[in-house]
Amino acid sequence: MRFIHCVLAEWALVAPRFTRTRLGISLLALGATLVWLGSRGLDPVTVALLAGSLGAILGAAGVAGSDNERRALATALSHPTTALAIATGRWVALTGPAALLVIVCTATVAWRPGIVTAGIVAAGAVGSCALTFVIPLGNATALGLFLLMALAGAVAPERLVAMADPGFVRVAAASVLELGPALWHYRDIATGDVGALAHALAWTGLGVLIARAFIARRRSSIR
Amino acid sequence: MTDYALTLYDVAVRGLRGVSLALLPGEIAGVVGPTGAGKTTLLQVAAGCVHPTRGEAWVWGCRITDANARKFIGYAADHAAFPRALRVREVLLYYARLHAAADPERAPHGLVREALEFAGLGAARNLLVGALGHADMQRLALAQAVLGGRRVLVLDEFLTNLDAIARRDLRGRIARLAAEGAAVLIAARDPAALERLAARALVLREGRVVRAGPLPALLGERVLEVILDAPPPEPPPGFKITDAGIEAPLAGRTVESALAMCRAHRLAVRASRVRVKSLEEIVLETHDTH
Numbered sequence: 001m002r003f004i005h006c007v008l009a010e011w012a013l014v015a016p017r018f019t020r021t022r023l024g025i026s027l028l029a030l031g032a033t034l035v036w037l038g039s040r041g042l043d044p045v046t047v048a049l050l051a052g053s054l055g056a057i058l059g060a061a062g063v064a065g066s067d068n069e070r071r072a073l074a075t076a077l078s079h080p081t082t083a084l085a086i087a088t089g090r091w092v093a094l095t096g097p098a099a100l101l102v103i104v105c106t107a108t109v110a111w112r113p114g115i116v117t118a119g120i121v122a123a124g125a126v127g128s129c130a131l132t133f134v135i136p137l138g139n140a141t142a143l144g145l146f147l148l149m150a151l152a153g154a155v156a157p158e159r160l161v162a163m164a165d166p167g168f169v170r171v172a173a174a175s176v177l178e179l180g181p182a183l184w185h186y187r188d189i190a191t192g193d194v195g196a197l198a199h200a201l202a203w204t205g206l207g208v209l210i211a212r213a214f215i216a217r218r219r220s221s222i223r
Numbered sequence: 224m225t226d227y228a229l230t231l232y233d234v235a236v237r238g239l240r241g242v243s244l245a246l247l248p249g250e251i252a253g254v255v256g257p258t259g260a261g262k263t264t265l266l267q268v269a270a271g272c273v274h275p276t277r278g279e280a281w282v283w284g285c286r287i288t289d290a291n292a293r294k295f296i297g298y299a300a301d302h303a304a305f306p307r308a309l310r311v312r313e314v315l316l317y318y319a320r321l322h323a324a325a326d327p328e329r330a331p332h333g334l335v336r337e338a339l340e341f342a343g344l345g346a347a348r349n350l351l352v353g354a355l356g357h358a359d360m361q362r363l364a365l366a367q368a369v370l371g372g373r374r375v376l377v378l379d380e381f382l383t384n385l386d387a388i389a390r391r392d393l394r395g396r397i398a399r400l401a402a403e404g405a406a407v408l409i410a411a412r413d414p415a416a417l418e419r420l421a422a423r424a425l426v427l428r429e430g431r432v433v434r435a436g437p438l439p440a441l442l443g444e445r446v447l448e449v450i451l452d453a454p455p456p457e458p459p460p461g462f463k464i465t466d467a468g469i470e471a472p473l474a475g476r477t478v479e480s481a482l483a484m485c486r487a488h489r490l491a492v493r494a495s496r497v498r499v500k501s502l503e504e505i506v507l508e509t510h511d512t513h
Binding site: 010069077 | 270271272273290291293294296297298300303304305306307308309310313316317318320321322323324325327351367368370371
């Protein structure tokens with residue numbers, strides 16, 4: 001119960017962050033853009049996956065990526081909580097608005113439970129991955145991850161290596177797309193692919209654990 | 224060991240080489256020393272933020288590295304950071320929820336009310352953290368440190384860069400906490416900040432305590448300042464040359480005998496006065512003699 005209460009304490013800060021920082025306006029702009037693209041023919045699964053993953057990256061930047069938020073982690077750790085509770089709480093805090101964005105976008109474009117599930121699961125996995133980057137490295141990495149997901153997230157690794165001599169760089173890029181949270185993979189969640197779901201859940205758990213380790217290291221960085 | 228609020232025994236970690244101290248409930252101890260002496264590291268060990276590679280640290284009989292220790296120790300770091308988009312009461316409510324999670328009998332809103340009142344932040348409760356001035360940021364740091372009724376406070380550079388009025392106000396609040404039984408360990412790179420607050424001082428240099436003791440004993444030594452018409456070519460034995468003349472610790476001799484020595488050296492004494500040593504002089508002395 002203590003762990004849950006500590007996680008909920010993080011969740012309670014979502015509303016003020018949403019209304020008083022660029023997080024709220026960024027998510028609204030993203031949602032409006034995706035709905036517009038959906039009305040112009042972008043398929044609903046892609047809309048849901050982009051809403052979830054890009055919304056989660058914006059969320060990670062908003063709840064944990066700024067210099068001030070990262071320094072404030074050390075102050076939070078001087079209170080009776082744990083790095084795991086903070087990491088889990090921040091993950092919940094960034095996934096919640098992204099999940100809401102998925103629901104709104106999907107309801108506007110084409111409502112289907114499978115698509116909504118795929119978008120929300122993608123939000124969890126990509127958000128967890130984003131946390132592991134923004135906590136140690138800041139918001140510049142969130143921008144990089146945002147562009148990567150927006151531009152290359154839907155590219156399947158097979159397209160990079162399906163040639164006679166792909167070369168090291170293409171093989172490495174294909175490996176990143178294969179192993180990392182990628183939208184091409186999570187499309188299949190909409191059709192009930194258990195492998196894709198397991199991949200996303202594994203990233204969610206792994207990301208929170210890595211974020212926990214980085215948060216714990218900030219305890220001694222108070223200065 | 225449980226008679227002490229805070230006990231550090233031979234703790235060592237990067238920049239800190241075997242420091243021991245014990246704080247009684249209600250005691251205020253000041254840590255002074257030049258930049259790089261190890262003050263912040265010592266306070267981080269005392270607050271449980273840094274695990275010592277050698278030695279042990281305890282708070283109320285509980286190992287400082289235990290998660291439970293954070294219920295007893297409040298820490299205000301130098302330049303403590305808080306989420307800038309939140310209001311003062313929201314920041315404190317966030318920490319209060321963590322304390323209430325550890326002890327469900329405590330109501331978060333009650334803890335916030337107490338902390339706001341104690342730190343004198345009632346009027347600023349609805350201000351955004353990003354809009355706070357330095358003095359109010361220090362009050363917020365104090366409020367979060369005392370939140371939950373924590374009885375050991377570790378305050379790093381807490382009174383630094385404050386105006387005289389804010390410094391007096393915060394000094395009074397810390398003294399009141401100590402009078403109610405809280406133990407306070409406070410560091411300052413400006414020793415003058417602690418002279419009217421600490422009951423005991425530890426002078427750190429290169430990670431070691433080079434001088435320690437009750438402040439009245441450390442500052443008890445009297446110094447004779449002699450203002451001369453012209454600087455002497457060489458000071459009398461025991462004296463050193465200053466901007467205005469010479470000075471020497473009285474160290475058992477009388478003012479008359481010290482002035483007689485000046486006259487014996489044919490120095491034109493314009494005026495003289497006796498003053499007590501400052502903590503800053505003690506830090507400088509330890510710096511010069513080690």
